[in-house]
Amino acid sequence: IAIERELREGNLEQELVLLFQPQYSPSKKRVISFEALARWHNPRLGLVSPNDFIRVAERSGFIQKVTAILFRKGLAELKKWPDDISLSFNLSARDISDQAFVLSLLAQIMKEEVSPSRLEFEITETAVMSDLATASTVLDRLRSSGCRVALDDFGSGYSSFEYLDQLPLDKVKIDRSFVRKVPHSIISREIVAAIIALCSKLNLRCVLEGVETQEEMAVLAGLEPDLIQGFLFGRPMSGEDAGQLIRDQQ
């Protein structure tokens, strides 16, 4: 209730911020993209996690406003970075159920004169479950405009291989719940290896999420994922710090 009230009355333009988490390419040995992660600093609620406010924003009809503000901020940051750095942006179920809204995001990309190839949209299975046909249409639209689409949290919850077949995808993000078990579980390691091999066969890039330790990295690098994202390579950071990280590796 409090969250909903603040979504209505708060100054979202000012209070919503994005952090950026590096995505590291083991083959290029450098960070080539960042995932944008929302944070909400509200004077009365304090720091609210996206886990808490995205759902409420979807229920109460504020999600498109929230997403539009965040996306504008993401584009502004991306424009400051070199052309070979890209940005992954999370879209919620409601966002992709509305074709007109998705077109408005594409219009923003054009207006800002950012190359669509530098943008990737992350969607979850829950976001596409209810209406696979609409989701497919919208994702096709994003891809035909030159943006990429990634399936987030793969392997968690109900995520199904059916989506790999039915959705127009460029990339799969293998969920942290698998990744964290890999150093201690031969079965988990084989599962992750099999998903990576499958992605390769299907011509999908894959990201290992949530790599935290050198121990995990030692085992996982051998599986040759396209990208690794996790605290080991960087926590979600300010745009300024992301810019510094980019400069430092050049």
Ligand code: G
């Ligand atoms: O960064 P953090 O671990 O707090 O993110 C928690 C969850 O919120 C993750 O599942 C992430 O995908 C989601 N999330 C983060 N930022 C956004 C956003 O801008 N939009 C949507 N829809 N989800 C987001």
Ligand code: G
């Ligand atoms: O659902 P999604 O993959 O979008 O969620 C991304 C979230 O995962 C972010 O909120 C980020 O803070 C969190 N995250 C990223 N890397 C790590 C990690 O190495 N360990 C843990 N515990 N969380 C991570």
Ligand code: MN
């Ligand atoms: Mn994500």
Ligand code: NA
């Ligand atoms: Na994830």
